[in-house]
Amino acid sequence: MNFIDSSICLENCMLASSSVYRRQLFLIRSLGGYCCRVHMEGDGRAMRSSLSTLGADAEGVMQKITLKLDPSLYKGQAGKVAVIGGCREYTGAPYFAAISALKIGADLSHVFCTKDAAAVIKSYSPELIVHPVLEESYSVRDDEKATVSAKVLGEVKKWMERFDCIVVGPGLGRDPFLLNCVSDIIRQARDAEIPTVIDGDGLFLVTNNLDLVKGNSLAILTPNVNEYKRLVEKVLKCQVNDENAYEQLSSLARSIGGVTILRKGKTDLISDGLTVNEVSIFGSPRRCGGQGDILSGSVAVFSSWARHHLSTKNNESSMQSSLNPMVLGSISGSALLRKAASLAFENKKRSTLTTDIIECLGKRIYALHFDPVIACQKLKRLQLYIPNGFASFSDMFGQNVNDVGVLYVGMIILCHVGFVDVNLKEMFYYIKKILNYENNPLQILKFV
Numbered sequence: 263m264n265f266i267d268s269s270i271c272l273e274n275c276m277l278a279s280s281s282v283y284r285r286q287l288f289l290i291r292s293l294g295g296y297c298c299r300v301h302m303e304g305d306g307r308a309m310r311s312s313l314s315t316l317g318a319d320a321e322g323v324m325q326k327i328t329l330k331l332d333p334s335l336y337k338g339q340a341g342k343v344a345v346i347g348g349c350r351e352y353t354g355a356p357y358f359a360a361i362s363a364l365k366i367g368a369d370l371s372h373v374f375c376t377k378d379a380a381a382v383i384k385s386y387s388p389e390l391i392v393h394p395v396l397e398e399s400y401s402v403r404d405d406e407k408a409t410v411s412a413k414v415l416g417e418v419k420k421w422m423e424r425f426d427c428i429v430v431g432p433g434l435g436r437d438p439f440l441l442n443c444v445s446d447i448i449r450q451a452r453d454a455e456i457p458t459v460i461d462g463d464g465l466f467l468v469t470n471n472l473d474l475v476k477g478n479s480l481a482i483l484t485p486n487v488n489e490y491k492r493l494v495e496k497v498l499k500c501q502v503n504d505e506n507a508y509e510q511l512s513s514l515a516r517s518i519g520g521v522t523i524l525r526k527g528k529t530d531l532i533s534d535g536l537t538v539n540e541v542s543i544f545g546s547p548r549r550c551g552g553q554g555d556i557l558s559g560s561v562a563v564f565s566s567w568a569r570h571h572l573s574t575k576n577n578e579s580s581m582q583s584s585l586n587p588m589v590l591g592s593i594s595g596s597a598l599l600r601k602a603a604s605l606a607f608e609n610k611k612r613s614t615l616t617t618d619i620i621e622c623l624g625k626r627i628y629a630l631h632f633d634p635v636i637a638c639q640k641l642k643r644l645q646l647y648i649p650n651g652f653a654s655f656s657d658m659f660g661q662n663v664n665d666v667g668v669l670y671v672g673m674i675i676l677c678h679v680g681f682v683d684v685n686l687k688e689m690f691y692y693i694k695k696i697l698n699y700e701n702n703p704l705q706i707l708k709f710v
């Protein structure tokens with residue numbers, strides 16, 4: 263009997279000893295990885311597994327893959343995404359997904375929806391590029407269907423290759439004619455090798471037509487509790503088994519040919535069939551509708567950035583190719599949504615709505631770029647400006663130098679991330695980061 267500390271949930275030892283496994287483990291850790299403890303029995307089967315993931319680790323992944331703001335970039339290089347969704351009933355969902363992508367940092371965000379939904383979505387935001395191209399059965403005669411369907415596909419095709427990622431499903435509805443057209447769009451994206459996040463009614467569609475995603479490693483499915491249940495029943499022909507959640511998820515992803523699945527819930531679980539990762543950062547106790555839509559928009563942006571990040575690390579190219587950008591994008595999207603939801607809840611409590619969470623996305627991304635080196639430089643500079651700062655702090659608070667130092671760092675951190683956006687728990691996380699930095703001025707402070 264042995265324990266393996268890994269980011270991979272395995273069904274047999276052969277996989278555990280594979281070079282792919284070891285590479286993934288090494289690389290995920292070097293990206294700020296997370297820890298999954300799988301309990302292996304003598305015959306190599308994973309009998310019981312428990313994951314322990316630190317929020318900060320998922321944040322580390324997010325921080326590494328987040329595209330740096332760079333003056334040499336031109337419009338579009340930070341990401342172009344499209345949401346395929348929005349019908350008579352649902353206009354909020356595609357808006358939430360598309361606007362979240364923009365707020366996180368994508369340059370352009372498109373929505374392909376029905377004519378009924380388009381005017382409404384445009385009225386929510388002038389930032390979105392809205393294409394009123396989808397049709398529902400009620401607006402198309404039977405004899406027109408083939409022509410209309412070809413026209414819809416043609417309209418989307420004109421744009422498809424420009425996108426870094428598409429999200430299919432938020433607020434799509436379940437009209438059979440519309441879903442038929444969307445099936446063609448999913449095939450088109452696959453042919454063009456465009457990463458595709460499938461959410462909401464898109465999952466209803468692919469669960470009944472698995473061939474649409476089977477074997478597509480650029481597809482990410484983001485099922486909620488109902489959608490996951492339907493997928494498990496359809497693919498694995500059994501019930502959801504939470505005792506065996508990691509193995510079941512991994513087996514589901516493998517059965518659909520290596521797609522990435524982000525199983526949403528109290529803890530988000532992410533698997534591409536080879537690895538299982540969890541994100542359990544504290545989010546919000548509010549379960550208002552639309553949070554899954556924010557997630558799908560976020561995952562789209564982060565997956566694009568992860569692909570970019572891995573493709574530009576030339577010196578490590580052979581190793582980097584072992585990492586799945588879809589998994590990294592899913593981890594990051596989940597972490598960001600949860601952190602934004604937690605901040606929104608701090609401000610709005612029970613009245614927290616999806617739009618409040620969206621407003622917190624940017625602040626959360628900004629807080630990510632906390633750099634202990636820069637913070638320490640600022641700290642040193644501040645000492646020059648307030649030469650008696652430490653003494654006066656001591657006088658004021660009657661505390662010893664270490665406490666004063668911590669307060670001092672706390673002040674800098676608060677300045678750095680913008681006073682209101684850091685809760686106490688996070689402040690300690692940042693302070694810890696500074697203390698771990700070898701040139702930190704607190705080393706000097708200890709001797710003052």
Ligand SMILES: NC(=O)C1=CN([C@@H]2O[C@H](COP(=O)(O)OP(=O)(O)OC[C@H]3O[C@@H](n4cnc5c(N)ncnc54)[C@H](OP(=O)(O)O)[C@@H]3O)[C@@H](O)[C@H]2O)[C@@H](O)CC1
Pocket residue numbers: 351352353354355356431432433434435436461462463486488489551552554555
């Ligand atoms: N503000 C907005 O615009 C928002 C819009 N949203 C959008 O709503 C859509 C559905 O997403 P959701 O997450 O409510 O679906 P989910 O939990 O699987 O189903 C719950 C129950 O409802 C039922 N059911 C659903 N659709 C049905 C249909 N057309 N016709 C009949 N039954 C249907 C379903 O039944 P079942 O599938 O089990 O038969 C289950 O029992 C999706 O497009 C999403 O993006 C959300 O993002 C929230 C914010």
Ligand SMILES: Nc1ncnc2c1ncn2[C@@H]1O[C@H](COP(=O)(O)OP(=O)(O)OP(=O)(O)O)[C@@H](O)[C@H]1O
Pocket residue numbers: 462485486487526527528529530545546547549550551552553554555556557596599600
């Ligand atoms: N019990 C929970 N505790 C904390 N966070 C949760 C919980 N359940 C879901 N979440 C978070 O909310 C996000 C959305 O999950 P949810 O299950 O609400 O999706 P959804 O039903 O598809 O959403 P939507 O209303 O947009 O359709 C998930 O990524 C997850 O991080």
